[in-house]
Amino acid sequence: MFGLKTLGQFIIEKQSDFPYAKGELSRLLRDIGIAAKIVNREVNKAGLMDILGKAGSTNIQGEQQQKLDVYANDQFISALSSGGECCIVASEENDEIIRIDSAVSKGAKYIVAIDPLDGSSNIDVNVPIGTIFSIYRRKNLEVPASLADVLQNGTEQVAAGYIIYGSSTMLVYTTGKGVNGFTLDPSIGEFCLSHPDMKTPETGTIYSINEGNYVHFPQGVKKYIKYCQVEDKQTQRPYTSRYIGSMVADLHRNLLKGGIFIYPATASAPNGKLRLVYECNPMAFIIEQAGGKATNGESRILELQVTELHQRSQIFIGSRCMVETAERFMLEAGKLSFADIPALTI
Ligand code: AHM
Numbered sequence: 001m002f003g004l005k006t007l008g009q010f011i012i013e014k015q016s017d018f019p020y021a022k023g024e025l026s027r028l029l030r031d032i033g034i035a036a037k038i039v040n041r042e043v044n045k046a047g048l049m050d051i052l053g054k055a056g057s058t059n060i061q062g063e064q065q066q067k068l069d070v071y072a073n074d075q076f077i078s079a080l081s082s083g084g085e086c087c088i089v090a091s092e093e094n095d096e097i098i099r100i101d102s103a104v105s106k107g108a109k110y111i112v113a114i115d116p117l118d119g120s121s122n123i124d125v126n127v128p129i130g131t132i133f134s135i136y137r138r139k140n141l142e143v144p145a146s147l148a149d150v151l152q153n154g155t156e157q158v159a160a161g162y163i164i165y166g167s168s169t170m171l172v173y174t175t176g177k178g179v180n181g182f183t184l185d186p187s188i189g190e191f192c193l194s195h196p197d198m199k200t201p202e203t204g205t206i207y208s209i210n211e212g213n214y215v216h217f218p219q220g221v222k223k224y225i226k227y228c229q230v231e232d233k234q235t236q237r238p239y240t241s242r243y244i245g246s247m248v249a250d251l252h253r254n255l256l257k258g259g260i261f262i263y264p265a266t267a268s269a270p271n272g273k274l275r276l277v278y279e280c281n282p283m284a285f286i287i288e289q290a291g292g293k294a295t296n297g298e299s300r301i302l303e304l305q306v307t308e309l310h311q312r313s314q315i316f317i318g319s320r321c322m323v324e325t326a327e328r329f330m331l332e333a334g335k336l337s338f339a340d341i342p343a344l345t346i
């Protein structure tokens, strides 16, 4: 372990950044890290499990074989329940919030919003998938924890992070004092600090969007895509298009290399597809902490009013300069015609 710093060691070290910390948040982050390792183990066997699934869709105890996204949900809820620091879990997999009564009675302070397995349509084809989490503090310890504690604006997040199950497994998180990334070393079963103080480039050359939906995009997005494709040496255009279809993987790559990820409104989804509470807000917190920017095309994601648990938002997120340019296209849409975009070559 020479020179290695594990997630557990790092969390304990960083606790002193918060003078009044009693270790609860540290324990919560540790619980998430443990659940992530369990989910990682199953994700890694996904193909194998499918093959073994031929023996029947039940396990050795005769129980129904669980789908991996349900399995991940169960693992995180179970780790958070037994950890005792989280009184409410809000998950993409559950219509309603889950109250952890044993933790409530102990006065647990934290709320966790989670997408246990994002991009789950990519499981079967061995493409990276992820977990996204967001942590809030209970608003008022004098009253029972409720949905109102979950419906806080993104600016109130105490911590946020993601786990990417890819060619290697990484856990990346922030508590509002920068972003740090840890790679799972399977030989010792520990997340080890591999990417300290992550910063995203001010600008980049990658744009990530499901261009198949082009005809349904708002004018500003259409025009921005065309801008990305125009030749211009100074801005290194045309940009490269990269879209995995797992937000965690697309954002992780863009965080490291510089780029923009857009999931806009479409004709059939006027508020976009991605969920504000457990997808957009945590990712926005992380990217901002890494020096990037996240908006819904006009307003900062973290300041959007949260009114519903499964609320959706369009999102423009990544390198600051690229997001600002895209925002300008959104703002000017309606005023600009295609001919106004410099050197448009389509
Ligand atoms: P999910 O939460 O059902 O997995 O959907 C979220 C995923 C994101 O990871 C990804 O960015 C997006 O859906 C891809 O959607 P699309 O296939 O419409 O491009």
Ligand code: MG
Pocket: 092, 115, 117, 118, 119, 279
């Ligand atoms: Mg999701």
